[in-house]
Amino acid sequence: xxxxxxLPLPRDEWGWAEDYEDISGQAAIVGVGESAHSKASGRxxxxxxxxxxxxxxxxxxxxxxxxxxxxxxxxxxxxxxxxFHAHFGTSHDMWESTxxxxxxxxxxxxYQAAQALRDGKATNILNSFGVTWATQRAQMVGGPGQSHAAxxxxxxxxxxxxxxxxxxxxxxxxxxxxHEFGTTEDQLGAIAVxxxxxxxxxxxxxxxxxxxxxDDYRASPYIVEPFRKxxxxxxxxxxxxxxxSTPERARDRPQPVVEVAGVGMGTSVTGVHFAxxxxxxxxxxxxxAPAAFAMAGIDPGDVDVYGCYxxxxxxxxxxxxxSGFCEKGAGGEFVSGDTLHFDRGKLPTNTHGGxxxxxxxxxIAHVVEMVRQLRHDAAAQVPGAEIGAxxxxxxxxxxxxxxxxx
Amino acid sequence: MHDHFPLPDLELELLRPYWEGAAAGELRMPTCDxxxxxxxxxxxxxxxxxASSWTWTAVDGSATLFSWVVVTHPFLPAFADxxxxxxxxxxxxxxxxxxxxxxxxxxxxxxxxxxxxxxxxFRPLRFGGVDGEVTVPFxxxx
Numbered sequence: 001x002x003x004x005x006x007l008p009l010p011r012d013e014w015g016w017a018e019d020y021e022d023i024s025g026q027a028a029i030v031g032v033g034e035s036a037h038s039k040a041s042g043r044x045x046x047x048x049x050x051x052x053x054x055x056x057x058x059x060x061x062x063x064x065x066x067x068x069x070x071x072x073x074x075x076x077x078x079x080x081x082x083x084f085h086a087h088f089g090t091s092h093d094m095w096e097s098t099x100x101x102x103x104x105x106x107x108x109x110x111y112q113a114a115q116a117l118r119d120g121k122a123t124n125i126l127n128s129f130g131v132t133w134a135t136q137r138a139q140m141v142g143g144p145g146q147s148h149a150a151x152x153x154x155x156x157x158x159x160x161x162x163x164x165x166x167x168x169x170x171x172x173x174x175x176x177x178x179h180e181f182g183t184t185e186d187q188l189g190a191i192a193v194x195x196x197x198x199x200x201x202x203x204x205x206x207x208x209x210x211x212x213x214x215d216d217y218r219a220s221p222y223i224v225e226p227f228r229k230x231x232x233x234x235x236x237x238x239x240x241x242x243x244x245s246t247p248e249r250a251r252d253r254p255q256p257v258v259e260v261a262g263v264g265m266g267t268s269v270t271g272v273h274f275a276x277x278x279x280x281x282x283x284x285x286x287x288x289a290p291a292a293f294a295m296a297g298i299d300p301g302d303v304d305v306y307g308c309y310x311x312x313x314x315x316x317x318x319x320x321x322x323s324g325f326c327e328k329g330a331g332g333e334f335v336s337g338d339t340l341h342f343d344r345g346k347l348p349t350n351t352h353g354g355x356x357x358x359x360x361x362x363x364i365a366h367v368v369e370m371v372r373q374l375r376h377d378a379a380a381q382v383p384g385a386e387i388g389a390x391x392x393x394x395x396x397x398x399x400x401x402x403x404x405x406x
Numbered sequence: 407m408h409d410h411f412p413l414p415d416l417e418l419e420l421l422r423p424y425w426e427g428a429a430a431g432e433l434r435m436p437t438c439d440x441x442x443x444x445x446x447x448x449x450x451x452x453x454x455x456x457a458s459s460w461t462w463t464a465v466d467g468s469a470t471l472f473s474w475v476v477v478t479h480p481f482l483p484a485f486a487d488x489x490x491x492x493x494x495x496x497x498x499x500x501x502x503x504x505x506x507x508x509x510x511x512x513x514x515x516x517x518x519x520x521x522x523x524x525x526x527x528f529r530p531l532r533f534g535g536v537d538g539e540v541t542v543p544f545x546x547x548x
Contacts, residue, residue: 007456163507
């Protein structure tokens with residue numbers, strides 16, 4: 001499997017898709033769970049993650065001793081095998097992988113899990129992710145900006161000039177997208193409004209009790225023009241978890257079977273150095289999504305319900321374009337009106353509210369929601385949803401996960 | 407984070423020629439020895455041709471405005487004295503694939519236009535509460 005490109009890339013390419021083998025139908029998600037999501041709560045990362053893990057175990061009807069595979073990724077205090085055993089008082093051998101967690105990996109973890117299941121390395125594999133950055137924020141430590149400021153080129157060539165942190169990067173991207181394609185603030189607002197409506201319907205969403213109309217959005221002051229606070233994701237404390245097994249074992253569980261139909265991962269040649277990204281108004285979904293859809297044997301038009309990593313409204317808009325739901329540059333028109341709404345839209349999106357309005361757990365709650373949608377057990381339920389897709393992202397790379405109700 | 411953050415760290419070997427150039431009033435950029443493209447940022451390989459060696463070379467400081475934002479809220483305490491300011495990405499005429507993150511000064515934000523012609527203006531960068539000063543490339547209208 002190629003996991004880094006050889007340079008130079010073919011002409012006009014600015015990234016690549018991982019060369020994944022076909023694992024379609026070889027894994028299923030059998031349990032999902034999440035913690036309470038809140039503003040600063042004083043909880044630790046372990047506390048929120050174990051709350052989500054226990055909820056996922058309960059949902060799957062499994063005991064801690066049934067979990068023999070653990071995935072996690074970059075986060076403060078991940079739940080690794082040692083932490084799992086310390087919490088549950090278990091001691092059994094477990095397969096362990098750091099290719100899990102949130103962001104891109106909330107989408108791609110099922111790939112490594114499917115391989116491990118096929119190779120007999122594990123039978124029930126847990127992926128978890130959580131953050132308590134709302135609690136830590138008061139100390140101005142941690143959080144999404146800090147890791148970027150620690151990177152040597154950003155620290156020395158971007159931060160000194162005020163091109164920092166993420167709201168500034170992506171406001172710059174949004175402004176350029178508006179220039180290149182005519183995208184408008186109202187179109188970004190349509191994304192914020194759809195997500196908020198979904199959060200208003202979803203128990204546990206941080207913004208559950210706070211409605212948002214397009215007029216509210218227009219009246220909201222800029223944080224950094226063209227972004228208003230409603231264009232930017234929440235910072236909250238919380239966690240999510242999901243458990244994967246084979247479809248055969250999934251059929252023994254009480255819940256409807258939700259199979260992994262396809263996975264794709266794409267990487268930008270300029271990595272975290274977005275300032276240098278050749279396709280500045282695109283995301284690596286241009287590489288990840290087509291690969292995932294090809295593995296699943298579907299076209300974008302076959303997707304009934306979509307979720308995508310949405311730190312800023314512009315990132316949703318770009319991923320919709322880059323995943324092929326509309327032409328590049330047509331994202332603004334695509335998201336206008338009711339397109340993204342669960343009950344009347346052409347492509348219901350972030351039906352739990354997303355990072356914008358549900359919780360800041362970096363994509364793992366999107367997968368939890370997608371599974372609920374395909375079980376027909378979600379709050380803002382898309383009628384008859386059969387195929388769902390989730391786009392995870394973290395700037396330097398992106399992943400797409402296609403799930404199918406079976 | 408080094409002591410004078412968010413000033414550039416002049417001890418960082420990888421970028422020392424950049425700051426030495428700036429102090430001398432020159433925009434020096436890493437230029438690929440194989441294909442002459444700018445290697446930016448100067449990582450292990452030139453992403454255009456894959457070669458791994460470059461030479462720091464003085465280049466023309468003309469650029470165009472690629473995108474910008476007006477920062478009114480200081481995202482770091484050190485920025486408090488400077489807001490509101492324009493932070494931008496400019497594409498170098500010498501190789502438009504290479505963009506500099508920079509400040510645009512001597513122009514009202516409402517007069518900024520995409521692709522407008524800009525030229526280098528080295529300025530001393532200082533932050534309140536931080537010791538030291540570094541000469542850095544800002545950009546002004548041509």
